[in-house]
Amino acid sequence: MSNLSLVITAIAGLSAAIAGCALPAKTRVHAAVAFTWGACIAALVGSLTVLHTGHAMVLNSSRILPLTGVTMVLDPLGAVFVVVTAVVAIASTLYWLGYASHGLSTRTASAALPIFVTSMLLVPAAGSVATFLWLWELMALSSLLLVLVDQRRREETRSAAQWYAVMTHVGASAILFALVMLSAHAGNQTFAAIRIHAVHLPAAVRNTAFLLALVGFGSKAGAVPLHVWLPKAHPEAPSPASALMSGAMVNLGIYGIVLVGDRLLGGGPAWWWLTVTAVGVVSALFGALHAATSTDLKRLLAYSTADNMGLVLIGVGASGLFATTGHPAIAAIAMVSALLLTVNHAAFKGSLFLSAGSVQVATGSRDLDGMGGLLRRMPITGAVFLVGGLAIAALPPLNGFVGEWLLFQSLLHGLPTSSTAVAIAVPVGVAALALTGGLTAAAFVKAIGVGFLGRPRSEGAATAHEVPRTMQLGAALLAGACVVLGVVPMIVLPALERATAAAVPGAPAHSLRSSVELRLAGLQGVLAPALLAAGLALAFIAVIAIRRLAQRRSHLRLALRRAEPWGCGRELQTARMQYTATSFAEPLQQVFDDVLRPDRDLNVSHLAESRYYTEKIAYRTSIGDVVEHNVYRPMIGAVNAWGQWARGLQNGSVHRYLAYGLVVLVVILAVIV
């Protein structure tokens, strides 16, 4: 009975794509959105049922795909990811209604977006290698189409799409190798059969499969050094698509790593998980550092995605590590924290990307250095961005705080109990987490302070207007989720515990005891997010009340005089004299100069009459990606050089081609004879 929801999801998603493709321009988007919501709600109902009962949902059909058939198994672990995807998709498609007029109402886009959503809803439910790869590829291709939407107008979009296409397919082929290898050894391509057989696999096969899966899924999750596509493709994609990519698609990379490492292979040696943790630490630091120094709003958010996925990977790695050292309770808490961080990230990054899209629509630019004063002109979008920014900086009472608190607890409590490797990895993880937290806060102080406060720095920012209601509502929906998850995380924790029980072998059924406050079973850690929120609210109300009272008493009344900002007595103060995103990040850039390697260019031109007088000083600085520059560029260069060399073979002369044929024939004959 219950697999009905998977069928409805698929059918509704397909209908949305057909509607988006076939209907006339006026009704296209509305119909596609309505059908996509149908798919999302069906998936939501199905996965919530799975999470509630704890029983997997199974669908088998040999008629849909030739040769392999379709096997769908939605277990609690997958259901968590389906719920996240569905919620982000509902918000993003709501936003799409208002955004459609900005180049996202073409037939291709209206068909690709529902397919993208539907495939993401179904990927976690895939129960066999063929089904999984089909859906995975569908997701990659439909998102590629969405990245390409603006390609006629912008040169960068094409380049970003190329990077994305190559990286996602390198990843997909790594996943393909890993899964096919496992299924070949198992002799059956369903995940259930692979899981049973995995125990008997030789260590070399297990190791290769895991590392290939880590590369494949890591590239999807934006793990450094496979992240290079992420800060290119996410900013170039239209905002509803970037919210979906950043809020839902990257999560599936995490899902894949947990699926292969924990579910299919049933855990592994400590070095697997140390590798995962190390990748997480590097991604978190690298992403946070670049987010703190980016001046492009959406690029900042994209790097921050790499940062957050790094944190999730630290959680996943720590969970695997504690499971191998025989601490399933702490492993379970680490896994719950990783899942909670994933859920949180979807909520705040979705809202941030959607509101960044609104800013882009309103100002016509993504450059923070040209913004300013947007909070006054776009109050709702600004408030949503503020909530998202506070949440991502992990400030209570919002959701980021609860997730990072849990991760810290699991890491700190894992410390005194185990081997040398853990004893080294865990403090490094904790330190990385702390530094990442600080850098993320700096990044979002910059984004909010420079973008939304102060005075407008450009014509676009000065004439910005609030965007349509549907766009505000779409972004606000996810910001609301941030607040709810922050104040009452208990509503999702039982579900995450079920999912953890499916992923971590030997995990206790209840690793967290929660009513009003959050208690960690077996550890000394208590957090009461609701009380914390209530305390903050009370303090806020108290300050306002005291102010009101003071104003009523005449002798306490605050003498209020409005004066212009103090500018050292300068006669002329312009918006250009404010801190910009670049100048705010400059000290950080100086400190991390060796990691960021910024490209600086200073040009001083003098007057023709005398070299003692400068006519113009031009200063240009840009921060490229070190990994891209030092790893990928040489690789691309080598491929190009090889291609150039091979061109010499093809010079257009028929005689030479005939000679090639003759030589090959002779060689073949010689070999055969």
Added chain:
Amino acid sequence: MEAMTIRSILQAIVHPRTVTEDLGPPPQVAADVPRLAGSLQLRHVDAGSCNGCELEITSTFGPVYDAERFGARLVASPRHADALLVTGPVTKNMVGPLVKTFEAMPEPRMVIALGDCARDCGVFRGGYGVEGPVGDVLPVDLQVPGCPPNPEAIVRALRGLTGR
């Protein structure tokens, strides 16, 4: 000063005392000048001075005269200041910044014209770049005469305001 015995040194460590001569009670100032309760935060603006007054101000807040022991302090922003300490004749270029600085100060606020130039333009009277004395631009509460006024005079004036 009493003889330096080990006992006196230990006593000085346990009960440190201010080592200073007795300066007597603070001087009286005119009744219309606002009196402060022991603390005076000063923002100094050079409105066109020859820097003679600046040297004396530096000396006033240096280790010898140390005006801070009487509660007077130089601060870095008019937002923090109780009083504006103006030196020099007000030049045409400094009229705007001087007024802006005054307006940036919280109320109640005072203006001290330090030196003869600030009081009546001194030797610069009639100069082509000179707008006029400080009193033409801002309401002056206290004047410190001298070209330049010596640190003792400045300390005396500040003590009159802080009452210490």
